Amino acid sequence: MTIQQMPGTDRAETERLRGRIADTLERARRRTIGLTECVDEAELVAQHSRIMSPLVWDLAHIGNQEELWLVRDVGGREPVRQDIDHLYDAFKHARADRPALPLLDPAQARDYVGTVREKVWDVLERSPLRGGDLVEGGFAFGMIAQHEQQHDETMLATHQLRTGEAVLSAPPTPAATATVTGEVVVPAGEFSMGTDTDPWALDNERPAHPVHVDAFAIDAAPVTNEQFLAFLDDGGYERPELWSERGWAHRVEAGLTAPQFWEQDGGGRWWRRTFGAMQPLRTHQPVVHVCWFEAEAYANWAGKRLPTEAEWEKAARFDPATGRSRRYPWGDGDPTAALANLGQHHLEPADIGAYPAGASPLGVHQLIGDVWEWTASGFDPYPGFRAFPYREYSEVFYGGDYKVLRGGSFGADQVAARGTFRNWDHPIRRQIFSGFRLARSLTADDL
16 A cells, blocks of 8 residues: 555554654754764764773764665665675674774764765655554664664763763753652552553563562662762772672772762762763762662662562553553653653753652652663563564673663653663663662561
């Protein structure tokens, strides 16, 4: 059935989807441009950390993935720059080695991504957005938008690691309007984890499947700077009994003494460096830039634990009134500025209590946005998993040395942050915008 032959209702729905895709792709590109135009060429080609790529590599990689999937696969067009595919294949070159490659220079990279995007607009205009799995519901376009936004968040992390004066700006986060303390009890029972219905959900979020979770308590908010400072002041970084054997070995080897980017002045006051600017530590802000081992040690100190991935998702999505799983904690509607801190609209987490309208039905706050939250779970496939559209997105990482993070950060875009979205990283990583909240199993007295 061609677009012209579609019934009126179907045609209108397809055009709405086409407009949504265009808006989503444009939003990602505006952010990419903002993150790469604010520094000079020397900064674009520099490697600001061995665990990160030069910004110019991320820029051209974004264009290369867009060319591979949308221009060549969906559009069936001739390659734009097939000769550079190997340079921007993330599996062929470790991040530490990428500066030595014959990469496109900044001007060439900008021209390349611009040329690719012009071809993508033509592909989008001509696509029926239905038929095979790759185009049904605009999946491939949504996948590429998510890919670009994920690299934008990676580039934002690179900006945090770079030295020199601040080049990024954003308005301050909203003030807290609600007092959020204590725990929330999540009742025992089965809920639907993952999704079969979200058209842009990635393969590791699928399929939806029933999971039984015992009753547990979860903190109503992420751990704050003030709470983490109490752990630090109580000698948390000097007490091996609080750390796992591997975690303590990493703490010693890496010389961890506080969350990354924390600095203490001569008077004992703590500051945090945020994109080149030093700021006094905000006590009611979620702690950020901590690795999984630091979160685990804090949990041991507090007499609690990290939630499992299933517990986190049930706390975020389960509606006890209806028994169904929502797309987001607040419902199925898309995020807004009143519901969650997403999209780099601010350059830091908001204070606890800043988004009461975004709380889950059970009263758990700030599950989406602000900070990625470490969970206790490793990264494994769901029952019935099917790799799509390529193994290298998820399948090759299953069972590796990874821990799952949930929820999205202030640097994550709404297209790549939902109640089912799964992020994963090595437990030593803390350049990412990572925090955590605690949970605990309930005792017989609690029940």
